Every structure is written in structure tokens, then in C-alpha cells.
Amino acid sequence: MTKTPKARALGGALRAAREERGLKLRELATKIERDPGILSRWETGERTPKPENVSRILTELGVNGVRYDGIMTLAYRTDEPQWAATTLPEQRQQLAAFLDYEQNATKIIEVAPLLVPGLLQTSGYIRAIMSAGGVPVGDIATRIAVRIGRREVLAKENPAQLVALIGQGVLFHGVGGRSTAVEQVKYLLEMARLPNVDLRIIPYHSGWHPGLEGPFTLIESEQATPVVLLETRRSGLCLHQDGDVNAYREAADMILRVAMNSDESMRLIAEIANRLEKEDG
Structure with a gap:
């Protein structure tokens, strides 16, 4: 499936939030009980996480307030043309x-x-x-x-x-x-x-x-x-x-x-x- 601009934006926002916390991909994957390969594909936009997965990642990374709301807007209708x-x-x-x-x-x-x-x-x-x-x-x-x-x-x-x-x-x-x-x-x-x-x-x-x-x-x-x-x-x-x-x-x-x-x-x-x-x- 072709990466949509919205999926790329969501993946980039999740990656930036993780890197700001100083966490390696595998470390975050362990914390949210997900396969590191799946998390990697979420961050590149090759696959799209469900909104509840996005919410869990952001909560684990301590993202809240306006930034949380902004990233969550990307979690819906991500694969639309x-x-x-x-x-x-x-x-x-x-x-x-x-x-x-x-x-x-x-x-x-x-x-x-x-x-x-x-x-x-x-x-x-x-x-x-x-x-x-x-x-x-x-x-x-x-x-x-x-x-x-x-x-x-x-x-x-x-x-x-x-x-x-x-x-x-x-x-x-x-x-x-x-x-x-x-x-x-x-x-x-x-x-x-x-x-x-x-x-x-x-x-x-x-x-x-x-x-x-x-x-x-x-x-x-x-x-x-x-x-x-x-x-x-x-x-x-x-x-x-x-x-x-x-x-x-x-x-x-x-x-x-x-x-x-x-x-x-x-x-x-x-x-x-x-x-x-x-x-x-």
C-alpha cells in the first residue's frame, strides 16, 4: 500500500515524540507490548496504527495537551485518498x-x-x-x-x-x-x-x-x-x-x-x- 501523506505525518510525529524521550524503538515496543517491526512500520507510515494504539504510545511517552490532540487528529481516516x-x-x-x-x-x-x-x-x-x-x-x-x-x-x-x-x-x-x-x-x-x-x-x-x-x-x-x-x-x-x-x-x-x-x-x-x-x- 502506498504511504499516504497523512500516514507519513503520523509516523513522523510518533518517531519525533519517541526520540525526544530518548527511547530506542525496541525499548518503546517493549513498554507498549508490541513487535518492534510493527512499531517501525508505524513510524515510517507503511502501516497505520489504530487510534487506541496511537493514544497508548503518546501516553507512554508523556505527550499531552495540545500536542496530544494534534497528533491524535492524524490517527483517523489516515488511509483515505x-x-x-x-x-x-x-x-x-x-x-x-x-x-x-x-x-x-x-x-x-x-x-x-x-x-x-x-x-x-x-x-x-x-x-x-x-x-x-x-x-x-x-x-x-x-x-x-x-x-x-x-x-x-x-x-x-x-x-x-x-x-x-x-x-x-x-x-x-x-x-x-x-x-x-x-x-x-x-x-x-x-x-x-x-x-x-x-x-x-x-x-x-x-x-x-x-x-x-x-x-x-x-x-x-x-x-x-x-x-x-x-x-x-x-x-x-x-x-x-x-x-x-x-x-x-x-x-x-x-x-x-x-x-x-x-x-x-x-x-x-x-x-x-x-x-x-x-x-x-
Whole structure:
């Protein structure tokens, strides 16, 4: 059976909790009276423990409170073909799983018709989005640090390949005010020069294309099956079945056909950066 993203997330959470307690796999298996091989497969996501087994493991490891509730949300409907996260605890677990996929990615396709993709956002742009979006002031600095840390996947040895398909209107939204917009557009130009970043602008008047249906992220990895993440303001949907992933691959290909090529995109971004900088001055 293919590991589902939710099963991998559950296994990773159980493994992290065990390692934090300093217990070897065999030691925990003895304590909960389970075969070490079964426990190992639970931690890798190859098999799914029943909720009562998850509860017993967490209790043995002294996990409680919010963390207990969050991990327990992963113990139900783990083998379903789609992972819909509608509660805050499960959204947090889904985000953690997504970040794990992202950091182990070989290729990431970001379709972003309305906002700059997360991997290409400046700290000022992130702050403006979060402030306007009602994120508690005390949480903003931490969230900015997490999002900035995600860029490592593009700068490390053997970095992921990023294909960013960005709507032309994104360059003109002025998120955060003029100076923030100038910084962000210039940063896009800087990142577009990286050999592992293919940044394409989807021009106005390009007709219908799947990007008009909304943003999505497709992640490919050598360590796991490809996944697609769709986000709304109140929920997230993670897809991993071949038919679903292939549908979004085809959507990305359709958008690539109407997007500007890399050189045209860079020229447009440079032109807009110069224009905004002059207006700012």
C-alpha cells in the first residue's frame, strides 16, 4: 500500500515524540507490548496504527495537551485518498507534513495567480500579509522565520528545482505599500537568476487557463509519492493519488503554454521594478 501523506505525518510525529524521550524503538515496543517491526512500520507510515494504539504510545511517552490532540487528529481516516484538514490542530499537522515534503523535494511547481509564492516572498511582504490577515502580533515574527527558513530548499547542496508560475497582476498589487512592493519585485528578479528557479509570468489577456481556478503547489520527491496541496482560508487539501496528481501536472503544463518564457518574464519584472523604484523616489 502506498504511504499516504497523512500516514507519513503520523509516523513522523510518533518517531519525533519517541526520540525526544530518548527511547530506542525496541525499548518503546517493549513498554507498549508490541513487535518492534510493527512499531517501525508505524513510524515510517507503511502501516497505520489504530487510534487506541496511537493514544497508548503518546501516553507512554508523556505527550499531552495540545500536542496530544494534534497528533491524535492524524490517527483517523489516515488511509483515505484525500487529506482534508478543516480543524486548527489538523491544519498545523498538515502544514508540518507539507514543510517536510518541501524540504525533501526534487521539484516544486507553484501556481500563484494572486500572491507571490511563499518560497519567493520577502520578510516585508510576509509581514504585510500576516498583519493585514489578522495574525496575532505575537505570532508574526515566528511565522516569518519559518517561512524564510523554507528558502533553504532552494539554496542547499542539490537544491530543489522551482517552477513558479505567477500572475502578472501579482506584480502590481502593492502588498505592504510602495517600498515593500519594490523590495519584493526586485527580490523576484534576484531569485529568477538562480539556475534552479524557472520563474514565468502569466500575462494579462492570456485567456482561460487552469490557474484562474486558484493556486496550487505540486511537490515531487525521490523519497515519497508526489503530492498536491490546495489551500483555502479555513482549510487545506492534500492529494496524492496518481489521477489527482496527473490532473494538476496537466494543469501546470497548460499554464506553461500561455505563460511568458523565462527571458520575457525577467524583462517584465525588471521593467516593473525600475518603474516602481522611480515612483517610490
